[in-house]
Amino acid sequence: MKLEDINKVGEKNLKLLNNLGIYNIDDLIRNYPYRFEVLARRNINDSNFFDNMTIDGIVETTPVVSFFKGKKNRLTFMINSQDKLIKVIIFNRAFMKNSIKVGNYVTVIGKYNNKLETLTATNILLSKLGNTLKIIPVYHQTKGLTSKQINYFVNEALSYLPLHNNIPSFLSDKYNLMDEHDALKIIHNPTSEQELKNAIKTLKYEELFTYMLKVRRLKKKNEEHNVLFKKNIDLKEVNKFISKLPFKLTIDQKQAIKEMIQNLRNDVKMNRLLQGDVGSGKTIVAFILAFACFTAGYQSTLMAPTEILAIQHYENALNLFKDFDFKIGLLTGKMTSKQKKEVYGKLENKELDFLIGTHALISENVTWNNLGLVITDEQHRFGVSQRLALKNKSQVPDVLLMSATPIPRTYALTIYGDTDVTSIKTMPKGRIPVKTFVRKTSELKEVLEIIYLALKNGNQAYVIAPMIEESDNADYTNVNDLKHKFELAFKNYRVEILHGKMENEEKEKIMNDYLENKINILISTTVIEVGVDVKNATVMAIFNAERFGLSTLHQLRGRVGRNNLQSYCFLVSDKDTERLKIMEQTTDGFKISEADFKLRGQGDLFGNRQSGDLMFKLSDVKKDYDLLVKVKEDVNNYFEKQSL
Ligand code: ADP
Ligand code: MG
Numbered sequence: 001m002k003l004e005d006i007n008k009v010g011e012k013n014l015k016l017l018n019n020l021g022i023y024n025i026d027d028l029i030r031n032y033p034y035r036f037e038v039l040a041r042r043n044i045n046d047s048n049f050f051d052n053m054t055i056d057g058i059v060e061t062t063p064v065v066s067f068f069k070g071k072k073n074r075l076t077f078m079i080n081s082q083d084k085l086i087k088v089i090i091f092n093r094a095f096m097k098n099s100i101k102v103g104n105y106v107t108v109i110g111k112y113n114n115k116l117e118t119l120t121a122t123n124i125l126l127s128k129l130g131n132t133l134k135i136i137p138v139y140h141q142t143k144g145l146t147s148k149q150i151n152y153f154v155n156e157a158l159s160y161l162p163l164h165n166n167i168p169s170f171l172s173d174k175y176n177l178m179d180e181h182d183a184l185k186i187i188h189n190p191t192s193e194q195e196l197k198n199a200i201k202t203l204k205y206e207e208l209f210t211y212m213l214k215v216r217r218l219k220k221k222n223e224e225h226n227v228l229f230k231k232n233i234d235l236k237e238v239n240k241f242i243s244k245l246p247f248k249l250t251i252d253q254k255q256a257i258k259e260m261i262q263n264l265r266n267d268v269k270m271n272r273l274l275q276g277d278v279g280s281g282k283t284i285v286a287f288i289l290a291f292a293c294f295t296a297g298y299q300s301t302l303m304a305p306t307e308i309l310a311i312q313h314y315e316n317a318l319n320l321f322k323d324f325d326f327k328i329g330l331l332t333g334k335m336t337s338k339q340k341k342e343v344y345g346k347l348e349n350k351e352l353d354f355l356i357g358t359h360a361l362i363s364e365n366v367t368w369n370n371l372g373l374v375i376t377d378e379q380h381r382f383g384v385s386q387r388l389a390l391k392n393k394s395q396v397p398d399v400l401l402m403s404a405t406p407i408p409r410t411y412a413l414t415i416y417g418d419t420d421v422t423s424i425k426t427m428p429k430g431r432i433p434v435k436t437f438v439r440k441t442s443e444l445k446e447v448l449e450i451i452y453l454a455l456k457n458g459n460q461a462y463v464i465a466p467m468i469e470e471s472d473n474a475d476y477t478n479v480n481d482l483k484h485k486f487e488l489a490f491k492n493y494r495v496e497i498l499h500g501k502m503e504n505e506e507k508e509k510i511m512n513d514y515l516e517n518k519i520n521i522l523i524s525t526t527v528i529e530v531g532v533d534v535k536n537a538t539v540m541a542i543f544n545a546e547r548f549g550l551s552t553l554h555q556l557r558g559r560v561g562r563n564n565l566q567s568y569c570f571l572v573s574d575k576d577t578e579r580l581k582i583m584e585q586t587t588d589g590f591k592i593s594e595a596d597f598k599l600r601g602q603g604d605l606f607g608n609r610q611s612g613d614l615m616f617k618l619s620d621v622k623k624d625y626d627l628l629v630k631v632k633e634d635v636n637n638y639f640e641k642q643s644l
Helices: 011-019 025-029 047-052 094-099 147-160 169-174 180-188 193-222 235-243 251-265 282-295 307-320 337-348 383-391 408-414 441-456 479-489 504-515 550-557 578-585 589-605 625-643
Strands: 035-039 053-059 064-068 072-081 084-091 105-113 118-125 134-138 271-276 299-304 328-331 354-358 371-376 398-403 420-424 435-439 460-464 495-498 521-524 537-543 568-572
Touching: 011 147, 025 147, 035 053, 035 105, 047 105, 064 094, 072 094, 084 105, 134 147, 147 180, 169 193, 169 625, 180 193, 193 625, 235 282, 251 271, 251 282, 251 398, 251 420, 271 282, 282 299, 282 307, 282 354, 282 371, 282 398, 299 307, 307 328, 307 354, 307 504, 328 337, 435 441, 435 578, 441 460, 441 537, 441 568, 479 495, 479 521, 495 504, 537 550, 550 568, 550 578, 550 589, 568 578, 578 589
Parallel strands: 084 118, 271 398, 271 420, 299 354, 299 371, 328 354, 371 398, 435 568, 460 521, 460 537, 495 521, 537 568
Antiparallel strands: 035 134, 053 072, 053 105, 064 072, 072 084, 105 118
16 A cells, blocks of 8 residues: 555645655554643643643634734634633634634633633634543644644555554563554544553554564674684683682673673674673773683784773783783874884784774774684774774674663663673672762862872872863863962872873873872873773862763763772862762762763764664653563564574
8 A cells, every 4th residue: 555545645745744754654654643632621720730721611702813923823812611701812823713603612722821811722623622531643744734634644544554463462462562553543543541551552562672673683694603703712721811810800790701701602793792880890801801712713802992091901901911922912093104014914913812902993904814803992982883884894703892881771772782781780899989079169178188188198189171271261170270280289299191182102101100109190181081990099080070971970980999998089160060969979870871861861862863773753762761671572582482
């Protein structure tokens, strides 16, 4: 059946439907009303309902039309509703003038002004409301096509449509869902709120189910069974490395490693997201996997979003693997072409087993000897397009994405729907939550005192500013200024700065000195936001904290609290914002991401909207998250049954 086959859909209406994004019957019947007008008698003395009032009454005066500002017009008349005279105003409905007749019943819907006894209507129905409830579906409209007409076309289509259920019956039984065809009929023609609710529940489930099934099929396609993916890992060697670590792995870390090594050993391609809050210890897990690949004779790579982080991982890995014959290299965009060439040569000749670098390295023409695993750190910083770019590389080895929990928990199931998820939920032992305080610039003394105590104790501090140098916006603190101020306040201590515009060597030197506690106070921009790990730092002061988003603040704060001492984070700001309050209240990355989600809304998070597959018509990834999780499980079960 085509749109043109519907009664009254001619060339003109077809075009109008197209304007609304409706090109076929399926689009039409899934063009759900975006809201429902529930017409229920309200008591005019009940102030709760003034904004959305529905009343009926008898027309008392002939409607008067007045025109203003070009084509705009206003229609006014009086009605008598339960012995009360009410003035009704409606804009741009001059055409209704002759249908509203004195002595007839009308039902008006709109906003009631109690003082003026005036109702500004959004809709007028030429009938009595009576005591029965009415629910009117409202569709997105286009000029020349009303909600009512759209509803007519939908119903025509529905009456011809063969019955078809997408949800298998054992699942619709499980959730008490309606027949899908009935649900469609009801959502377009609801008669009771309860029924409508059930219909929406059914269609939401169906929407998520079909989506997840698609994703699952995609995943299946990715799950190429191929001996190429089968890595003969030397577990003994891996365990030897683990036993030599300076700390004991947490249960979650062990579990994650076990799960992923299993994946590396079987012949299914790994496509996995490792998520864990800031400081939960993902890096070591990545290193162990890279090492595991090495024991099977493969090379691996770890990509970080910033040079500073890449350098830190590199130094860290060199140190951890110093007693092993595991050759580690570094590649960043800022290296000279001579340095890069040297690295390329080594990769080709397999003189390197593990390459750590910035994301720049996927765009470079690196020839590997036998690349077996690609790891991306702080995946959420890279975005969807880069993830896809990575997937589209011709040589596709096993892939591991790592991310701090926050944003992706909800993301994970949608954007990463074709990906397995491994989580680290517990923090390494002995961690104490960071104490966070919002302080005004006039209260700096207290902040400086705490920093002073920390330094006296042999610990270190981070100071964060939004700018590198003085700029047009004199309101914002900058790194250079702060350096002078802190040098004056802390005469016997070494204060240094770090920011993204510095040369690699300089950054490396500063980071190393800070790591070795040769620098006491590090004044930095948000370049240290991701991943930087200096256990001895116990205080952080963030200037102009109101400038930063929640996830940035959470990530920044994650730089302290990495040992078993009490750490502090001061958010210096003269503005009271909701974000700063949330930071004071919790250190739980999940709660923070939820709050972030609410404050910023879905739109912002899914900035990359053109990848339309994220858009659901009925469901909301945030509000329906729990359902989404259930559906994912259901789909997996169903899928497994089917492929038997
Ligand atoms: P993130 O998950 O944020 O990337 P990191 O991997 O940087 O966290 O780890 C944070 C710190 O915790 C590092 O200093 C790391 O050496 C340390 N760490 C990791 N695992 C453990 C553990 N099991 N016990 C103690 N410390 C650990
Ligand atoms: Mg990290």
